[in-house]
Amino acid sequence: MTRPTSVQIREVGPRDGFQNEPESIPTDDKVRLINSLGRAGFKRIEVASFVRPDVIPQLADGVEVLNRIDVPADVRLMVLVPNSRGLDNALKQRDKFHEVAIFVSASETHNKKNVNRTVAESMADNDVIARRIVAEGLDCAAVIATSFGCPYEGKVEMTRVLDLAERFAEAGATELGFGDTTGMCNPAYAGDFFRAAIERLPGVEITAHFHNTRGQGLANAYAALEAGCASFESSFGELGGCPVPAGSTGNIATEDLVSMFHEMGVQTGLDLEGVIASAREAQAVLGRKLTSHSIIAGAINWAPSAS
Template identity: 65%
Template structure:
C-alpha cells in the first residue's frame, strides 16, 4: 500500500450541496443552527450557500440571511457557490460575509447544457471573467469540474478533456481545482490514475480536491484511491446529503462522518472531532425527519476498547 499523508483537508459542503437537493426548503433558523454545529466540529472550510438565482434554486434563496446569521469561529473559511457574473455581483454585495468562491462547469457537454443551459465553451468563457474578478475582490477561488469521471448521458468523459479544462481554469486564476464524480460513476482504479495524471498536468502550485458521490456505493473506495494517489483535499457532506438535480437517481455525497471515521482509523488526521460531527448529522436527520445514508451515524464510530 502506498504511503499515506499524515493529514488531509476536508471541506464540508452539506449546507450547500446537501440543502439544495432537499425537496422542501429548510427553515433559515434551522440552517443557521446546523451550520453553527458544523463549524464547531473542527472543520476549517465550509460551503455555506449559493448565489444561483432564487427562482432556479429556491432552497437557497435565503443565502444572505444565512451568511449573516451564522456564528463562525476564527479560522473557519466560508465558501459560496457562484454560477456566473450576476451571481458574483450579488455575492460581492455582501463580500465581508465569506472568504471563498466556488465556480463550476461540467466535463460533459450534455450535462453542462442540462445543468446551466450553456455549452462548455460558453461556461468556460464566463468563468474566465468571474475568476479574475473574484480574485481581485480578495477571494480564494475553487473551480469544480462536474462529471469528471463519467456522465449519465454521454458515458465516458475523456480525462484529457477534463484536464484541459482544469488547466484553462488554473490559468484564469483558480487556486483550487475540484474534480466531481457527480453521479457516482467512478471506480477506484480510474480515480487513482486520474489524480496521478492531474498532479502531473497541474503542478504543485494549485490545490487538487476530490468530490465523490456515493450513488453506487464506491464513494469511500474512491476517496481511498485518491488518497493513495497523493490527494490531500476532499469535499463531503454530513449525513450523506446531496446529489445532482439533473439526472434521476444521483444520490448524495460521501458522508463526512464516514470519511472522517475511515481516515482516522488509518491514522490520517483531519482536525475534525467525529463525535461533534455525528451530533450535527443527528440534528439534520431530526430536521429532515428521515433516516440518512451515513453508515457511521447508524453504527457509531469504532471503539477498540470494547
Template identity: 65%
Template sequence: MSPELPSGLPATVQIREVGPRDGFQNEPETIPTAKKIELIDQLMRTGVKRLEATSFVRADVIPQLSDAVEVLHGIDVPDDVSISVLVPNERGLDNALPHRDRFDEIGVFCSASETHNRKNVNRSIEESLAGIDALVPRALAEGIKVEAVIATSFGCPYEGHVDPEKVFGIVRRLIDAGATEIGFGDTTGMANPVQVGRFFTDAIARFSGEVLLTAHFHNTRGQGLANAVAALQAGCTSFESSFGELGGCPVPAGATGNIATEDLVSMLHEMGVQTGVDLPSVLAAARAVAEVLGRPLGSHTLVAGPVEWR
C-alpha cells in the first residue's frame, strides 16, 4: 500500500497511457505509422511507465491498428517503460507471440453486459470468458503479464444498470484464470462518483490482496475526473488515461474519449498525489497529436494550461 497523505489519499499512483491503442482506434482518418511511432516515442519520455501501444485485432475490424507489428518494431522503448498490447482472442495472441520481445503485457477483455459483449465481439460473456481461460495460461507461460478489462462495469448503454455482484463474479473468474490485473471500464461514461466510491471500496476489500485493480474512466458525460477522485479516495492507485482525451467505445453512438492523461496528471499533482509523469511533456505530446489529427481535442489542460501558483 502506498504511503498516505494527511488527506487520506495515496502519495503516489501509477498511470497506464492508452491513447496509442484505445485512442487511435477510434480515429476515422488513417494515422501514418511513422507518426504513431513518433508520438509513442514522445509519450514514453514523459515519465509514463506503462503504455498500451497497439492491438492484434483483425485489420478489417480495426483498420487503424493494422500496422501493429510495424509500430512495435519501430518504437524506441526505454528500459523502464512496460509496453502492453491488446489481444482479442487466441488468434490475436498467436499473431502477437512472434514479437514477444517487443512487449511485456497483454490486455484481454469482456463486458459485464451481455448485450454490449455481443455487439462488441459477437460472443456471449461466457464464450468470452472461456476464450480468456484458454488464452491466459499461454501468456503466463511466456512470462507475459495479463490485464483483464471488464467493459461496462458501471453501466451499459443497452441494458442500463449493471449489478456490481455480476462484475465481481467475472473478477473471480478472471483471477482464477490467472489474470495479474483487473481493469474496470466505464466504457460509455455512465458512472457517478458515489457509485464509483462504493464500487471500489467493495472491490478493494474483496480482491486487492490477489490482483492489481485499475480504474478506466471515460469522460462521455463530463464526470471522468470526479470518478477518478472517488476511486482514489476508495484506495485505487492504478489508472488508465489517454493523452488529448482521445478514445471512446466504437460500438454505441456518442461514446466519447477517455479521461485525458494531462487532465488527470494536473489534478493529481495539485492534490499532492504524485504520478512520476512530467505534465509539460504530456501537454507537448497532446499538442503534437492534435496537430497530426488536425482538430481540437477534448483535453481541458491542453486549452487552459497547467495551474501556476504565484
C-alpha cells in the first residue's frame, strides 16, 4: 500500500473534547474557539452532540452553538446522535450541519456502560438511523468504539469490528471511524487493522481515531497512514477521553498530528500555526495546561539562526 501524500483531518475537540471537561465551557468561548478552528483551515469539524442534557450537560448548548458559529462556507460540520430521538432533535436544525455520526461499541460491556444497551439493540436502532440520515441527504459516519481493545473485556477480535463496519456500510454509512477509545492500540496492530479494513470495505472512507492514553497515539497514526489510511480525527490541545472508565485520557493532539504529517511531506491543508494558536486559546479558556507538545514547542522552524 502506497503511503497517502495528503490526508483529511476532522477536528473533534468541540464535541469529543468539550464533553469530557469537568465543567461546561461558556457558549461564547465555544463559539470563539470553533471559529478560530475554521480560520485554521479545517474543512471538517465535529461541533455538537444531540444527547440528553442531563447526561452530558457540557453539550447542552449545542443548538445555540450551531446557530452562532461563523466558519467559512466550505467547512463541513458534524453532529453526533446517540439514538433515534437524538436524530429527531438534530433534524430540527437540519440546515446547520452536513454530517451525522452514529456509534456503537464493539465491546458488549463498554456499550452497556456507555449507552445502557446491548450491541444488538444499538445496531437495530443504528440500521434505522443510518437510512434516515441518508434519506435526508446528509452524510452518515459510523463510529465503532473500542475497536482495538476493551478495558473490561480485553481483546476485541478484528473480525467482530469489521463485521459491524460492514453492517453500517450496508445501512448507508459512507464513512467508518474506528476508535481507540481507551488507548489500547499499538502500531503493529494498527497497521494490520487498517490494511484489513481498507481491503474489506472498498468505496467507504476509513477513518482512524486514536487516543493518547498510553502515549502511542502518534505512532498508531503513523502506522495507519503507512497502511493507506488517509482520514483521521483528532482534538486540539489533546482534549477528550471517554466517560467510562476512569483514566481514559484525551485524543491525539491535532497540532502534534499535523506537525508530524507536515514534517513527513504529507499535506493536510491546515495552517499549523493557526491550529496551535487555537489550542493555546483553549488552554487559556480552561485555565490549565494542556498536554500537547506543540503548544509548548511550537512549529518547527527550519530557518537558519542568525550568526
